[in-house]
Amino acid sequence: MIPERILLITINIISTLVASFAFISVLRKQEKAGNAATYLAMVLAATAIYAAGYAMELASNTLDLILFWVKIEHIGIELIAPSWLLFALTMTGRQKYITPGRIVGLFIIPFIVLLSVFLGKFHLNPQLTANAPFPTLTYQRGFFAWLGIGYLSAYLGISFIFFILMYQNSAPAFRKQAQVLLISSLLPWIGMIISVTHHAPYNLDLAPLTASISGIIYFTSFQRFQILDIVPLARDVIFEGMGDSVLVLDNFDRIVDHNHSLIGIFPQVTPSIIGLPFQKVFPQYPTLVKMVEDHSPDIVEIQVQSDEKSSYYRCTLLPLSGPHGEVIGKVITFHDYSEVKLLIDQLSTLATIDNLTGIYNRRYFYELAQKELSRAERHNQYLSLIIFDLDFFKQVNDTYGHAAGDAVLAKVVEIFKQRLRKYDIMGRFGGDEFLILLPETNLDDASELAEELRITLEHSIITYEDHSFLIRASFGITGTPVTDPISFEDLVQCVDDAMYKAKKKGRNRIHVYSPEERNETLSRSS
Template sequence: MNHIADMYSLLLFISTIIAVGLSIYSIKSSPMPGSKYFAILCGSVAIFSFGYGMELQSESLKVALFWNKFQYLSGPFIGLFAFFLAADYTGNKKLLKSKARIIVLLLIPFSITIIRYTNDFHHLYYTSVLYTSNGFFNILIKNKGPLFTYYMLYLSFIMIYSSVIYLKTIFNSSSINHVPISIMIIASLLPWLSIYMNISNTAPFGIDYSAILLCPSAILYMFGIFKFRMLRTIPIARNTVFHHSKDGIIILDYNENIIDYNEAAVLIFDQLTDKYLHQKIYNLLPELMERGTLRGENESFDFSFTKSGIEHYYSLENIRLNTENDYTLGWIFIISDITKLVNNQKRFEVYATIDDLTNIYNRRFFIELFNQEINSAKKTKDPLCLIMYDIDFFKNINDKYGHQAGDEILRYVVATSKACIRATDIVARYGGDEFMILLPETKIDDAIALAERIRSQLEMGYCIYDNHKINITSSFGVTGFENYTTDLSVEVLINEVDKTLYQGKSSGRNKVTFRSLTQATSGS
């Protein structure tokens, strides 16, 4: 063996020492994205480099084969650890979350190691091995079998895939991060040069250069991880926000195809899986088709759908990704769950219109509906009547049985009233124990008959509270008009029905008193 071989072997042993040093440095340094896998990767490179250095120093076929097998304790795993490093460094943690994926990825290098160690039985990895000298090195001339090709294809795929992960990160990050990520790309591609030479049998002097190239590759990895550690904060932070956001995020390319999504999006769209990748967004969200194709400007809209029998509401914000020249690169969809907000708004709307004790319209909303009905009557010339009534001696009931009993009686009066009225009639709690019933398209005689029916039902019935049968009566005032005149209004009708009710109570309770707006007559 000449000085060239000695120098090359020395370089391999120096590479081993450097790799060990880098591994120790990584372990002792503060944790950084990718540093854990970088330490394992450097340890594997050290084993491989040392083994190949010893193989070149061997002086017999038996010793050379021993050190060749020694390299396979780590060699098949180097590409895998480079992939783990890429995923961890760029924040693509979801690539490492699937236990099934990890197991499959680990089984491949394990199988290659087993195949190499059992080659003497099947000769599918090396069909034959010769020990010879080419004038510079004592080398093993290996005739490669089909399983060696399988190993090279695996290494090519895993290393190129690692580089693709870095490339995707460059496109999704600001220019300040391009330098460290570019270093990581170069580091991941360097060993692939030796893979190409091994596959094409073009390696000078017939030796394996991967052991030498792995050392500068590891050094570049170190610079990318530790030297530029502060520059990695932004893309890692962005990636973390993407995957941990409570809002669903879906990324589209310029053809409106889905290219990525986060876990929150899966929680919103139960059917969203990887089968939707590279498919049109309209397949997932047909509501967009109704709005037409995506336009250039940013836009937003709300939509809803039913999940497990419950209506869910969402707000979608569409953000266009464009270049400095305003060329569309794609879109980001941010989907926020607004179900609680919408339900709260509905609840507030109900609170604004409904009396929470009796579950009928409150005074404010009743006046609003009253104005609508009187305006309608003005246009249609239809009759309109109003009933006002209260509970006789309600204060005495509260004093005797308590306010909870009074609340129960109010609900009882409402239930009795609602059982007598039409769907078009409007009943409301006007205040305290006072109630109003607005009767559209109703003549005064029909309104009086309805008031009498409710009065009779209340008189004949009773309310049960705390094992007490509580009998009640009510007094009613009725007013209305057959034809609208300009001097009629909500205020006029309420004032008239209030006077009518007061007049009836002054002459004796538990009766119906009525007053037409064109003539005044009393009855019971």
């Protein structure tokens, strides 16, 4: 037996073994990858049959024996193209087009061609090549031969187009996968064209060799990138009708894929993040990282700041499960709820802020004040309360109208807010009365602030349209002693009484409520 013949037989035997090994390995992925693994296994099994049959054909010396092994080869040949097309449909997210009826339809022409092979209608006038160093088959192509070439070209061509579209429209991880699939689709096609056009030496069939190479390439790739472990199952979730942005992780929290809309949210989302740990790509969102690490089903809200605006997203973590319920990855969805957040903030503002002055309304001021009072009692800290009322404010409303009165109130609040600390709390008590809560402040410091506010207002001229106003105010001040707890309602009663005492003394002044006055007031109320 000549060396070239031994080499060709050896290559096809190796191809058979590799395809068989890949077939067994892919079957083990079937539980996780579902139909994608099933169809790929069919392709590899068919390739193994094809390569084994061709190895035996090359080892045969008689026409009858060669024709026998050619029939065996065609069992594999007629399975490859429809199985590969089914695999292409699955991997490119077109599973919905796969129905039992269509599967049967895909195999009708291959079955007819296979039947023609066994009935002797495919290879017309078969004979051994006269000028070859070892026996090879030559024959005339009839209708069934061209039918076989036609459907093989069509099935492989359609698969190739699907993978091109997948490459163009996919996120980065799918582009890597599509590159592998494109090469795997192209090689058998090239081998078939070379053989059909008689460009192979000694009329050899290169298709089993190129098909085996395709199988090796794809098998090596999915072993390396674990494509079948996660992507086929995630694809429908990601690319079929998802309005939200989506990120797919494997069981080690490595980024496997994402859809295009995620790129518009996070500037760090580039092709280079594929395969990186989630924690490394999104360190600025600790609540999101914690959700991933804890496998938490809770919804996490994050704020994403861009140059133009802030956006708000609700993030949900969903387990990605295999056909039998085993977890093979995670899917994070990012739902943009910026408009809802804006509406909630607006409603919250309406519920907590006085619309005229922009400070807290009475209800919310009381709520915050109760918390500060409880904190002061827990930590044995001072807390002071100031109330002020604009003197003769009714005359402004009666003389110049309520619009002028509103402008005066807003301006007074603006002037006083500039004198307060960031943690002081100011609220509208009602009408032209206002409260200022001063955490960690004793009565002496509170009275100094009240006097400063009074003098500032006294030296201010407030204008509205063509009118100028000299506004004065009367202030009452009280506070909580460290050792004597008091309710906030009692505190308000005391400070209100202090303000009226300031008015009785002539207005435009402050009155600090002494402990004796406080005790007298509280004893009367009890």
